[in-house]
Amino acid sequence: MHTTILPPALYTWVAEQRRTGQSIERLRKAMLDKGWSEQDAEVALGESDQRADKAHGTHETTDVAVTVKLPAPDLSAAPQYLTVDGQRIKVLQTLEHPRIVVFADFLSDEECELLMASARPRLERSTVLGKEESVLSKKRTSEGMFFRRQETELVGRIEQRISTLLNWPLEFGEGIQVLRYGPGAEFAPHHDYFDPRHFEKPLLRGGQRVATLIMYLHEPEQGGATVFPEINLSIFPAKGSAVFFSYHKPDPSTLSLHGGAPVIAGEKWIATKWLREGKFI
Structure with a gap:
């Protein structure tokens, strides 16, 4: 049965x-x-x-969300490198609470360039989730687009790498979002989970978000760090690197508040993958 x-x-x-x-x-x-x-x-x-x-x-x-099994890389043997899909990924930094892991060489230079080239023609002003629909906001001033899951061979390969690295079913992931931040663009500190008191519809598409992977495709000349203000942590973009963090329940106590600091010079490109607790539909 x-x-x-x-x-x-x-x-x-x-x-x-x-x-x-x-x-x-x-x-x-x-x-x-x-x-x-x-x-x-x-x-x-x-x-x-x-x-x-x-x-x-x-x-x-x-609190039922506490019991949810979370995506996570297997770092039980304290490895400095993890090889996934032929990609030798270096573990740079880990933090237990909040759960954060920083990787180098998650993507190759070629993969970064191809992903940006594929996304560029479809970029539009980024929005935030409102009560009824997505809306423009001064808190988020990037340009972005979404790939459908498995939309291209490249996207599918990256999604499979994420699934294998984080031990999480591929179908539990949203489509990859690519974002471009020009000079002055930023994303004010926010949480990636959906507050169930205000957002019901997104939860029906695969349950709660439980983890985020941010992949850096292009590094700016100045600024653009990923910041976790509650723990005074700044992660500066490096091409091909990635930062993973999880949140076991939709609550500020997870210390998962984060944002994208303003780009001062140059451009920052990132690709974001959000992971759900169930099959994303």
Whole structure:
């Protein structure tokens, strides 16, 4: 018998909707409209009710996101290099809380150049997620575009490398986003996870975001560091390098607040891969 493993964020969403008075039938219709199967809807709605019943006892409700298995490279043997897909990747820096790993030589120079060339014709002003749709914001002044998952041979190869390195299913990843930051462009500090109190629809496409990989395609002459202001960490772009960080729940306590400092001179190009806790649809 096949058992579907549904993302914990889906149960969180169902529970929150039930607390606001939404009916089971309305929630089922919403799930079906978003592409979930009848079986998945029944499992999510039925198990959510069971969880809610347990929460009515003397114990507080458990934060389900904490139990999610996270993407992560295998660094148990303290390796200085990891070879994936023939690419010899150097481990430069690690941090436990927040979980951050910095890699050198994640991409070759040729891969960086080809990815930028493929993305350039499709660049548009970057947006941020609003309550109903994506909107322009002074907090994010880059240009960007998304590749569909496995859209090209190059994109597919990079996605498989990410999946292997981070021990995470390829289908649990969003499409790669390429961003260009010219002089003065920045992205103010933000979290990559979706606040379930305000963003319901994104959670239905694969559950919560649980990790981010930023790949540097082109380094500016000045500025453009990836900053983690809560821990006073700045990671300066180096062509071909990458920074990985994960967040076990959608909460500021993960210390995953980060941003892109303004580019002072030159251009910064990055490619970002967000990983979900379930299959991204």
